[in-house]
Amino acid sequence: MKKAAIIGGTGYGAIELIRLLQSHKEIQLTKIISQSQAGEHLSSTYPHLSGIITKKMESLDLEELEKEIDILFLATPAGVAKNIIPSFQDTSVQCIDLSGDFRLTGEEYSEWYGKEPAPADVLEKAVFGLSDIFTEDIKTASIISNPGCFPTAALSALIPLIDGNKILTEGIRIDAKTGISGAGKGLSEKTHFSTTNENVIPYKIGQHQHIPEIERYASKFAKKDLKVSFTTHLIPMTRGLMCTIYADMKNQETTASILNYLQEFYQAKSFVRILREGIFPTTKGVSGSNFCDIGAYVDERTNSLVVVSAIDNLVKGAAGQAIQNANIMNGWDETMGLEFIPVFP
Amino acid sequence: MKKAAIIGGTGYGAIELIRLLQSHKEIQLTKIISQSQAGEHLSSTYPHLSGIITKKMESLDLEELEKEIDILFLATPAGVAKNIIPSFQDTSVQCIDLSGDFRLTGEEYSEWYGKEPAPADVLEKAVFGLSDIFTEDIKTASIISNPGCFPTAALSALIPLIDGNKILTEGIRIDAKTGISGAGKGLSEKTHFSTTNENVIPYKIGQHQHIPEIERYASKFAKKDLKVSFTTHLIPMTRGLMCTIYADMKNQETTASILNYLQEFYQAKSFVRILREGIFPTTKGVSGSNFCDIGAYVDERTNSLVVVSAIDNLVKGAAGQAIQNANIMNGWDETMGLEFIPVFP
Amino acid sequence: MKKAAIIGGTGYGAIELIRLLQSHKEIQLTKIISQSQAGEHLSSTYPHLSGIITKKMESLDLEELEKEIDILFLATPAGVAKNIIPSFQDTSVQCIDLSGDFRLTGEEYSEWYGKEPAPADVLEKAVFGLSDIFTEDIKTASIISNPGCFPTAALSALIPLIDGNKILTEGIRIDAKTGISGAGKGLSEKTHFSTTNENVIPYKIGQHQHIPEIERYASKFAKKDLKVSFTTHLIPMTRGLMCTIYADMKNQETTASILNYLQEFYQAKSFVRILREGIFPTTKGVSGSNFCDIGAYVDERTNSLVVVSAIDNLVKGAAGQAIQNANIMNGWDETMGLEFIPVFP
Amino acid sequence: MKKAAIIGGTGYGAIELIRLLQSHKEIQLTKIISQSQAGEHLSSTYPHLSGIITKKMESLDLEELEKEIDILFLATPAGVAKNIIPSFQDTSVQCIDLSGDFRLTGEEYSEWYGKEPAPADVLEKAVFGLSDIFTEDIKTASIISNPGCFPTAALSALIPLIDGNKILTEGIRIDAKTGISGAGKGLSEKTHFSTTNENVIPYKIGQHQHIPEIERYASKFAKKDLKVSFTTHLIPMTRGLMCTIYADMKNQETTASILNYLQEFYQAKSFVRILREGIFPTTKGVSGSNFCDIGAYVDERTNSLVVVSAIDNLVKGAAGQAIQNANIMNGWDETMGLEFIPVFP
Known part of the structure; x- marks a missing residue:
């Protein structure tokens, strides 16, 4: 031990x-x-x-x-x-x-x-600890840089699509929604219940420090410098984070083929679940668990793709992924200590 | 009377x-x-x-x-x-x-x-009753088709930008968030508190009946058939609706120049407020009122524009705008009966 | 003016x-x-x-x-x-x-x-500005001491019952629930969304500064020094305040007779609504309005009375009652500027 | 297994x-x-x-x-x-x-x-499966009647006080607050988000089917037929249940002595936590766990006692206690499978 x-x-x-x-x-x-x-x-x-x-x-x-x-x-x-x-x-x-x-x-x-x-x-x-992508590098790392909550959700959805040449690398837009715990324990106007309840609050538009983090690791797979437009919103809930990602399709493909591709990409991974056609992730569906749920929809009217990923910002977006990385570094089963089913309702 | x-x-x-x-x-x-x-x-x-x-x-x-x-x-x-x-x-x-x-x-x-x-x-x-845009037509109408809640927020932001040639009409993405009252009074899994609280739920992605409504009236100003990608999310709050809209800039412009343009466009209008640079709308900032608040950010890194509009879905998105239209049709002050300050907190 | x-x-x-x-x-x-x-x-x-x-x-x-x-x-x-x-x-x-x-x-x-x-x-x-009780004194006052939010809800229910000799003045228990705005705009652990959401937090049990206020004015009608047990709870909502009050009946009476009595007591008052048998107040039912809603239930099994009163803590519990008092002091209709219907949903 | x-x-x-x-x-x-x-x-x-x-x-x-x-x-x-x-x-x-x-x-x-x-x-x-009270009976039972959520919280606080002759058995009032999941998965007006959010809703006052359950098992310790006044309120949260209980003290005692007594009573129990003086339970403090937290305050001004107990209605109030009972019946450690720390925030 x-x-x-x-x-x-x-x-x-x-x-x-x-x-x-x-x-x-x-x-x-x-x-x-x-x-x-x-x-x-x-x-x-x-x-x-x-x-x-x-x-x-x-x-x-x-x-x-x-x-x-x-x-x-x-x-x-x-x-x-x-x-x-x-x-x-x-x-x-x-x-x-x-x-x-x-x-x-x-x-x-x-x-x-x-x-x-x-x-x-x-x-x-330091190795970037996006556990389900950089698994091999993590195995031999001694310093892990555990990813930010937004990059975890965004990159888990984006990297396979970029790596598989499914989407154009220009014009990617990420619309993120996070529960208030994402703002931490500090006291501020933005974490005051009376300000935040019954409210949606956009913040740090185009200026969030997670932007370069998303771009840096997405660029590795794009094999060129990629830029994304990234907007965050505070949502009146405690936990949960969703990224709704908009991109142009490289070729004409159906929702089914995109989902199949993602399914195969993550086949060996315990904590990424690709939802079946017509079903989209919800933040409650992963609450308290280390899952990252991903759904997709090809909008044939505009030949564009909508990918939605959801995590618990404090588990997969922070502590859970840190433990998953510790598991990988030590050769243990990556799910050790993380076998929680989402808490529902 | x-x-x-x-x-x-x-x-x-x-x-x-x-x-x-x-x-x-x-x-x-x-x-x-x-x-x-x-x-x-x-x-x-x-x-x-x-x-x-x-x-x-x-x-x-x-x-x-x-x-x-x-x-x-x-x-x-x-x-x-x-x-x-x-x-x-x-x-x-x-x-x-x-x-x-x-x-x-x-x-x-x-x-x-x-x-x-x-x-x-x-x-x-029937005249489309988007009060702050089609004011002249409404004056002489006998049948008003009051706009949907999402189209009200989306078109109030988009039409001036399209009309002023500020954005490309291809690749417009609208990410919408709505409180649960938007789903009406009917009972369903999606309106059950235990399902919806502490949750973000995407729904009807690419298939919402407000899509053709947005496209029809935006197209009038684009002077061609325009298509948008439109995604809706249920947010754990009762009232409030926000559209975060992503578009490519036609020319290089600053946030300030876009805001100035919008300010001038809506100068004569009582219920559209263009927020100053660095401030973005919140749903609570318009709650219980007939305001539509709009903020904008030009992301110079990607030469794209993020416009955010917020309304109370039941007021400006429904009953309030209906009364505003009644006022306009009858030659009364358009604010009559609608002089409410947002309820805060 | x-x-x-x-x-x-x-x-x-x-x-x-x-x-x-x-x-x-x-x-x-x-x-x-x-x-x-x-x-x-x-x-x-x-x-x-x-x-x-x-x-x-x-x-x-x-x-x-x-x-x-x-x-x-x-x-x-x-x-x-x-x-x-x-x-x-x-x-x-x-x-x-x-x-x-x-x-x-x-x-x-x-x-x-x-x-x-x-x-x-x-x-x-200074005259205690519980508008619906001390109306006559308020008419000639020059200094009004506007009541606290909890005393407003508690006394509006208690005073008629004490005045009419309906309940024993010993053993009165008041269980109060308030939305977070009751704690004001200041930043503290207790107003942090992540602490307060999905939570009920009892606080200041037996030590709240509204206790002597309730006792002082209830005692006037009891014609002796009365003591109450008073407990407050923070509830995860922004506005709204409810007092659930427990007392022993002086005589055997039915729910109907208690409700009739209250109805008569408040007959001339615009802002106190006595709900009919089987219906109880909710905080949402008065939200944004100056109403104080009161319901009652005589528990014949224990010969005790449960009275429930609900107000919007910021309206009837603060600003609304202050304006009602200004109206009364100046001989205007007491509802002037306060004709708001509750905001629902 | x-x-x-x-x-x-x-x-x-x-x-x-x-x-x-x-x-x-x-x-x-x-x-x-x-x-x-x-x-x-x-x-x-x-x-x-x-x-x-x-x-x-x-x-x-x-x-x-x-x-x-x-x-x-x-x-x-x-x-x-x-x-x-x-x-x-x-x-x-x-x-x-x-x-x-x-x-x-x-x-x-x-x-x-x-x-x-x-x-x-x-x-x-059938043996009443209030695990921390009827432990010995449960050991040999073949049919367990798992307690209701309200009785679990109410009886866990009341039984020791009745058993130890600390309170009068007349005039006990229980003011209960529950999250919406307590109303189950069925669809109704009362579980609709727009009705329930930003609201406190009293229901079934004096008529809840958990009343005879509380009275039956409390009476066993009172050694006479005891009646309680019991009032329930729906609170805008998903999980969590709190009972605030009011009773008259039998003798003069301090908060400290009551807490000491409760501490000793539950000394051997893993899932009942007696909080120290000045600290009261919160529903979030037990969320997702099998704990029942209890705090108490002796109001010396009125010689009455306020006891507060909080549980997660779906864990200790249902599934968790059922598993605790299975553990006890089978001679396993009563905490097996229930070692969860509360989920916070």
């Missing part, structure tokens, strides 16, 4: 890691680290963990971590992991970063995050 | 008409007609109307209506108004139909609604 | 006053005062007011107010109005305070609010 | 049993029985189960069941289980009925359910 620690213990990402790791057979969570709340019980912030997580949170001690821990999950805000992970690069500790620190080139990171990037040599070692 | 009747008394459209007409200075609602519930009190279905609407609902009597009524609002399901309105064509009764019966050509109607269309001569007389 | 000012311009109470006053025939809102945002446009905080409220907010200038204003609404946090209202006591300005500053005796206020009370002589002049 | 079947395959109770049994180490779900949908895939009704539950639903065949099944879960509407369970009374099949058929005496059942009761001899054998 391997020992794991979580840094960033009081954010939603950490809380979801804790929930999921509780039933993992090969990972034992031995440390929860929070700089701001070291010494406190997690249940003082999250009463629902009363009697479940009884160890106090600890402060960060790199040397101790290196000695005691096999797997390190970093669920910290942007700009933190890049200063911590370099300390572990010559150790056997497997680092899985849920933040954006290792997802972009240094240049892109500076531009979109407005911060100094991670050291170039460490950045280079 | 003119006398009005509503046919279809127990649907959401009728209930909203009743709410709004309550404070109208020139229209007195004298009859509420419901075939299925004639003789009953409206408050038996809607207890919130106890003590407010005390007249019983009546059955339909065309002759009596013709004698006693000046304005007839039809808030009936598809397929009903087309059989009623012809009886009034040679009378002075102004007919405003909130259903889809008079919005399409006979051929389109047969195809998308699967029903016999209205008689061709009556169909021809 | 009388001129009014609102102090506390950016809270929910002020925003609702602004919404309602928009259609008032005898009150013109000429000043919105906000110490923290003087000089700014209200629409910078509330974009939904764009194009509607175009005057900038102003800072507080007592002398100017006295000269220019007839009615002053104070929608400020606890502890502010008590320092402002004394300046107006020898003027003709009518003061209506929506905060808790004038609702309790000085002693009670110190205990429950933890602040210095208002000067005793000014406190004495 | 024991084999289990579920009868009533498409209701929420069954769906939740399926979700929870998925990870149970000693129970294998081999049959899902639905009379109305035999031969169909469950995923045709519940797409979220695509690829997870692949066996088709079957029709009911009692003989086959008896041969092949060890544990039978009945998640059927009232009136069905009473006709099925008698067939298994002389077999080794363990029957766990989630409906109300075996919870009351025959006489009570006739009165409150309006149906013929189960045969008296079978009724007598």
Whole structure:
């Protein structure tokens, strides 16, 4: 059994890691680290963990971590992991970063995050942990850059279509909808119930930091620099994320043939479900689970394609995929600890 | 003071008409007609109307209506108004139909609604009541075909851009989000709270009967047959409708110049608000009001345009616009009875 | 036409006053005062007011107010109005305070609010503005202490029953449920959407500052010191407040006789609706309106009474009742500017 | 490993049993029985189960069941289980009925359910499966009558207090709040999103069929016929149930002493959590888990007690407790398959 620690213990990402790791057979969570709340019980912030997580949170001690821990999950805000992970690069500790620190080139990171990037040599070692696509690279990685929630949903739908030459790489539009937990635990006007309930709120149109992340990894399969138009909306629900993606077809094809193609592409994957013709993903259909559901419709009137993908932003879009990556890195069954059926209703 | 009747008394459209007409200075609602519930009190279905609407609902009597009524609002399901309105064509009764019966050509109607269309001569007389665009035609109309909720939001954003040659007419994608009241009062899996809450549900992708309506009236301004890709999503809120529209720019322009153009286009209009750069519409920002809010963003990275429009689907998307049309037809101030500020929070 | 000012311009109470006053025939809102945002446009905080409220907010200038204003609404946090209202006591300005500053005796206020009370002589002049009960006193008042949201719903149900000797005054239990807007616009864990959605949260059990307010005015009718048990719950909705009240019957009576009694008690009142047997109030049934709906059930198995009252916490529970009080003070029809039908659905 | 079947395959109770049994180490779900949908895939009704539950639903065949099944879960509407369970009374099949058929005496059942009761001899054998109270009886039972959702929450709080002579048994008031899933999967006005969202709806006041169930088992500990006043409210959330219970203290005691007493009472129980002073249960704090959280407050001003209990109505209030009972009956750890941490946020 391997020992794991979580840094960033009081954010939603950490809380979801804790929930999921509780039933993992090969990972034992031995440390929860929070700089701001070291010494406190997690249940003082999250009463629902009363009697479940009884160890106090600890402060960060790199040397101790290196000695005691096999797997390190970093669920910290942007700009933190890049200063911590370099300390572990010559150790056997497997680092899985849920933040954006290792997802972009240094240049892109500076531009979109407005911060100094991670050291170039460490950045280079990081593998983008889109589990169902980069599975082979993940197997041998020591640093995983866990994808953002929007890129997970968008790329899971886009990459097969680009790779299979099904769509034009110009004019791709991604219309994303996310539950409020996607905005994190911080207090702001946008997370106030009275503002958000009974509301749809578009935000960061054309300026979201997940844009370069989608473009970077989609471009690998397009074999050229691809640009996407990406728009996000806050939806009055807690969890759930949907991308509705619009693209022009390269050739005339039917909905059935696109779905068959996707079905084959993901045949060996446990967590991507291609829905049958006429059925489309819903966010509730994946809630609490690590599934990414994908549906498609070829609009023959306009020869364009609508692909819809849905995930639970905190599971497949964060903590679940991080654990899936840990499973892959360690040669365990990729579904270990993630065998949850969606919670419905 | 003119006398009005509503046919279809127990649907959401009728209930909203009743709410709004309550404070109208020139229209007195004298009859509420419901075939299925004639003789009953409206408050038996809607207890919130106890003590407010005390007249019983009546059955339909065309002759009596013709004698006693000046304005007839039809808030009936598809397929009903087309059989009623012809009886009034040679009378002075102004007919405003909130259903889809008079919005399409006979051929389109047969195809998308699967029903016999209205008689061709009556169909021809009907004016499409998109109040802020077809204002002049409405002034002299005797039959108004009140637009659908999605077409209202979509066309209010699209028509100025097409008319001003700002966007390409190929490749327009409309991603629509609507509250559950848009699905009406009928009981179905899709309106069950436990199915819909904490969920985003795409539906009728590429097959919604509002598609030909959008295309027909956008085409008038494109001066050619235009096709759009249109996708709808149910959102866990009661009221509110948003269209996020994606199009390619015809020329290079900035967000500011597009917003200025829209501002000028709608300068004389009371109910269309063009938001300033960086601010986007929200459904809550128009809730309970007759406003249509529009925001825009030129994505210079992809030379494409994102336009967002938001309405209250039951007000501007149905009953409010119907009253606005009644105001215009009768030469009253178009805001009469519609001076509501959005209800916030 | 009388001129009014609102102090506390950016809270929910002020925003609702602004919404309602928009259609008032005898009150013109000429000043919105906000110490923290003087000089700014209200629409910078509330974009939904764009194009509607175009005057900038102003800072507080007592002398100017006295000269220019007839009615002053104070929608400020606890502890502010008590320092402002004394300046107006020898003027003709009518003061209506929506905060808790004038609702309790000085002693009670110190205990429950933890602040210095208002000067005793000014406190004495203030009339408790429960419009449908203290109508006569309000007519001649110059300072109105507008009731809290919970006391409005609780007392509207309790006072007639106590006054008519229908219930025992011992053992009264009030179980209150409120939408999140009741917690105001401030940011806190309890107003974060992800905390509050899909949740019921009891809070301040036995310790809410509305307890002494309910007891003080109920005691007047009990003619002795009455104590109530009062528990509040946050419900995942924006607006709406319900009190479910439990009491022991004094004598054996039927549901019908209790409802008849209440019906007679409120016969002359426009805004209290007694629902017929078998029908109970819902918060949606009064949403956006100034109604207080009341239903009752005599549980013959336990000879106890369940009374349910529902209001819109921001209308009848705050701004609406404040305007009703202004109407009564000025001899206008008490429904002026408040003729709204509930917004449904 | 024991084999289990579920009868009533498409209701929420069954769906939740399926979700929870998925990870149970000693129970294998081999049959899902639905009379109305035999031969169909469950995923045709519940797409979220695509690829997870692949066996088709079957029709009911009692003989086959008896041969092949060890544990039978009945998640059927009232009136069905009473006709099925008698067939298994002389077999080794363990029957766990989630409906109300075996919870009351025959006489009570006739009165409150309006149906013929189960045969008296079978009724007598059924053990009330309130797992944390009747643990010893459950160990040797062959027929379990799984408690209703409201009685589970209400009795878990009340029984210790009655048993320990802490409260008067007269004047107990239970104010219950439930999410909409409590109303089941059926379509009705009350489950329509537009009716229910932004609303609190009291229903069946004093007439809910869970009243005699609460009274029957509370009376066992009161050692006399006890009556309670019980009121239910629909809350705009999917899952979650809270009982706020009001009672008079027998003696003067502090909140601390009551909490200590409850803590000791439930010391050996895995799924009842007594919260520390000042903290109250929330429905979200138990969501998706089998916990029943209890908090208490002694209101010294009125010498009364407020106890709050919260459960997930579909887990502890139905499927989770059914599995807990199966665990107890079979001598397994009572937490087997139920080790879920609440899903938060």
